[in-house]
Amino acid sequence: MGATKTDLFTKQQNEIAAMAKAIAHPARIAILQYLVKKNACVCGDLVDELGLAQATTSQHLKELKTAGIIQGSIEGASVCYCINPKVWKQYRDLFNAFFKEVDLQGSCC
C-alpha cells in the first residue's frame, strides 16, 4: 500500500488531482509567483529568492516542468525558466470549471 489507486478513478479525476499536486507545495507556489512577477529567471535567482538548497530548488523546477506549467530554455551556462502560457490557461480553466458556481445552499441532510 502507500501508492494511490489511480485505476479506481476517472482520467479527469486523476488529472485534476495531478495538477493540484503540482502546485501543492509553498516553494512551487513561490516559484510560480516569482515567474509571473519577473516574467523569466534563472535557477540561481530562485535559489537566492527561496532560501532552499540548489539541489532542492532544481528538483521543484523539474516537477513544475514535468507538469508542463513552466518551460526552460538553455541560455549559455544557465537555464532560463518562464511560465508556459498555454498550460497556465489550462490550469486556470480547469480549476475554474471544477469550482464553478453551483447552487450550494450547504443544506446538509
Added chain:
Amino acid sequence: MGATKTDLFTKQQNEIAAMAKAIAHPARIAILQYLVKKNACVCGDLVDELGLAQATTSQHLKELKTAGIIQGSIEGASVCYCINPKVWKQYRDLFNAFFKEVDLQGSCC
C-alpha cells in the same frame, strides 16, 4: 529532512499550497464531485462509490473536513456530509486570483 520548510514562505504561499494539497488526490476530487452532484451523502455511499475501504474513505473525508471544504452532521447512526459553500467559494476565489489573467507571452529570455 523530509518536512516542508514552511517558515521560508509567506502565509499566503503556505495557504495556497495547503488548499491545493487538500484536493491533490483523485479520491478527494471524486468525493467533492459526488457531493456537488448529490448535494449530500453519507460515508457508506462513498465507500460504494469509490471502491476504497471504509477506513480509507473515512480518512479522506476527515482531510477534506479538516481543510474546511466539507462539513458533516450526525444523522442518527450515520454522518451526512456536504460541501461547505463558504469555503468552497474561498477556494474558487483563491485559485481564480492565483491563475488570474497576466500578460504571459511565454517570452523565455
Added chain:
DNA sequence: AATTATTATCGCAATATTACGATATAATTA
C-alpha cells in the same frame, strides 16, 4: 439486552515526498 449497522480511530506496511550534500556536466572566464 443482544445483534446489527454506521462511522471513526489505531496500528502498521508500503510508497511518495522533501531536503540536501556530493558529484557530474556543460558553458564561460582567466
Added chain:
DNA sequence: TAATTATATCGTAATATTGCGATAATAATT
C-alpha cells in the same frame, strides 16, 4: 588549458501520505 560558474542528477535520510484490517464507539433494530 585550468579554474570558475550554473544547473542537473545521484544517493540518502527524514518525514508524509496512502491504504487497509482490526477495533472502538454509538445508534438503530430485533
